[in-house]
Amino acid sequence: MFFINQKDAKSVTIGGVRSLIDFSTDGLHVRVQGGSIEVIGERLKIEYFNSSEIKVTGKIQDVKTNKASTFRGDK
Amino acid sequence: MITKIKNFLCGKVTFHVENVDATFLNRLRQYSPKEIIYTGELLKFSVALIHKKNVTQILKNHTHTQKHNANIFRTFEFCCNRPLLVFGVLFCFIFVTLLSGFIFRIEINGLEKDEVIQVQSFLYDNGIRRLRWKHNTDTGNLSTAIIQNFDFITHTNVQIRGTTLQINIHRTPTPPPAPVTNLVSLYDAVITQITVLSGIAQVSIGDTVRTGQTLVLAQFQIGVQVGEPDEYGYLTYTQITHPTTAVALIRGKVSHSKSTIIQNESQRASAEQNLFAQIVSQLGTQDFDEKNVYISQLADLSFVVEMVVSRVVDLI
Numbered sequence: 001m002f003f004i005n006q007k008d009a010k011s012v013t014i015g016g017v018r019s020l021i022d023f024s025t026d027g028l029h030v031r032v033q034g035g036s037i038e039v040i041g042e043r044l045k046i047e048y049f050n051s052s053e054i055k056v057t058g059k060i061q062d063v064k065t066n067k068a069s070t071f072r073g074d075k
Numbered sequence: 076m077i078t079k080i081k082n083f084l085c086g087k088v089t090f091h092v093e094n095v096d097a098t099f100l101n102r103l104r105q106y107s108p109k110e111i112i113y114t115g116e117l118l119k120f121s122v123a124l125i126h127k128k129n130v131t132q133i134l135k136n137h138t139h140t141q142k143h144n145a146n147i148f149r150t151f152e153f154c155c156n157r158p159l160l161v162f163g164v165l166f167c168f169i170f171v172t173l174l175s176g177f178i179f180r181i182e183i184n185g186l187e188k189d190e191v192i193q194v195q196s197f198l199y200d201n202g203i204r205r206l207r208w209k210h211n212t213d214t215g216n217l218s219t220a221i222i223q224n225f226d227f228i229t230h231t232n233v234q235i236r237g238t239t240l241q242i243n244i245h246r247t248p249t250p251p252p253a254p255v256t257n258l259v260s261l262y263d264a265v266i267t268q269i270t271v272l273s274g275i276a277q278v279s280i281g282d283t284v285r286t287g288q289t290l291v292l293a294q295f296q297i298g299v300q301v302g303e304p305d306e307y308g309y310l311t312y313t314q315i316t317h318p319t320t321a322v323a324l325i326r327g328k329v330s331h332s333k334s335t336i337i338q339n340e341s342q343r344a345s346a347e348q349n350l351f352a353q354i355v356s357q358l359g360t361q362d363f364d365e366k367n368v369y370i371s372q373l374a375d376l377s378f379v380v381e382m383v384v385s386r387v388v389d390l391i
Binding site: 020021024044045046048049051 | 097098105107108109110111112113115
C-alpha cells in the first residue's frame with residue numbers, strides 16, 4: 001500500500017513508491033502500489049527519495065490520486 | 076501541449092547514472108525526466124532526446140551510460156534546434172513549389188519558323204503565354220483549338236513538362252506540285268492553226284517551228300495593282316506569273332521530201348512513183364494534203380527530181 005503525508009502546503013511525503021513516472025518543477029507523477037499519484041505545484045524539489053518513500057517540497061497546490069485509495073494523515 | 080508533442084516527436088534518451096543521490100534529480104527537473112527508477116546505487120531516467128545534450132553536460136562528472144531509442148527523430152531534434160535554417164529551407168521549398176506552378180517556356184516543335192510565329196501569335200491571343208498558371212491550362216482544348224485554327228496542322232500533342240509547355244505539331248503533308256510542262260512541237264512544221272486554252276502562246280500562225288521547240292508556256296500572268304492611284308487616277312499594274320497546265324490545239328503543215336537523179340526526162344514518171352512509194356513506206360500513210368514535185372537540171376544534163384509531200388497534223 002501507499003500513503004500520502006501532507007502537513008502543510010510546502011511538503012508532502014508519499015510512501016509505497018515504486019517509481020517516478022514524471023518529474024518537473026511544476027509536477028511530480030509517481031507510481032505506487034495500487035495506482036499512481038500526481039503532485040501539482042511550483043518549484044518542486046525532491047527532498048529525499050529512497051526505495052519506498054519520497055518527500056517533495058515546494059509550493060504544493062494539489063495531490064491527485066489515480067485508481068488508488070487515498071490515505072492522508074501522519075505516518 | 077506543444078512541448079509534449081515536441082518531446083514525443085524527438086524521441087527519448089535513457090540514462091543510467093551510478094552513485095548519485097536522488098536529489099540529483101532536482102538539477103534535471105527542468106528537463107522533465109520520466110520513468111525514474113532509483114535503487115540507491117543506480118538512477119535510471121529518461122528525458123526527451125532534444126534535452127540529451129544538456130543532460131549529458133550535467134552528468135559529465137558522473138559515471139553514466141545513455142541509450143537513445145529513436146534515431147528517426149534525430150532529424151526533428153536537429154530541426155528544433157535550428158529554427159532559422161528550417162524556416163529558410165521551408166521558405167525555399169514553398170517558393171520553388173510556387174514557381175514550378177507557372178509556365179516559363181513555350182516550345183513549339185515540328186513547324187517552319189514563320190509558321191511557329193503564327194502559332195505563337197495564336198497562343199498569345201488565347202492567353203497562353205509565359206508566367207501563366209499551368210494548372211489553369213487545358214492541354215486538350217488547346218490542342219483542339221490549334222488544329223481547328225490552322226489548316227496545315229493535322230495533329231498536335233500538347234503537354235506540360237515541368238515549367239515548359241511543349242507543343243509537338245504534325246503538319247499536313249504538302250502535296251507535290253503539279254508537273255508544269257510546256258507544250259513543245261513534235262515535228263518540224265509551219266503553224267497553220269493555234270488555239271490556246273491555257274498557257275502563253277510562243278508562236279503564231281505561219282511561224283516555222285523545229286522539233287522540240289516550245290509552242291505554249293505552261294504559265295499564266297495576272298495584273299496586280301501596285302501602290303495607290305496617281306494624281307490623275309491611273310493605276311499601276313505589274314504582271315505576276317503563275318504556273319499552270321498548258322492546254323492548246325496547234326496544227327501545222329509537216330513536209331516530207333525525197334529526191335533522186337534521172338538521166339533523161341522519160342524516166343521522170345517512174346522516178347516520181349518510186350519517190351512517192353518511198354515516202355509512203357516511211358510514213359505509213361497515203362493521206363496527204365499536198366504533193367509537189369520539183370525538177371532541176373544539173374550541169375551534166377541529168378535531172379534532179381524532188382518530191383515534197385505535205386500534210387497537216389497536230390503538233391503536240
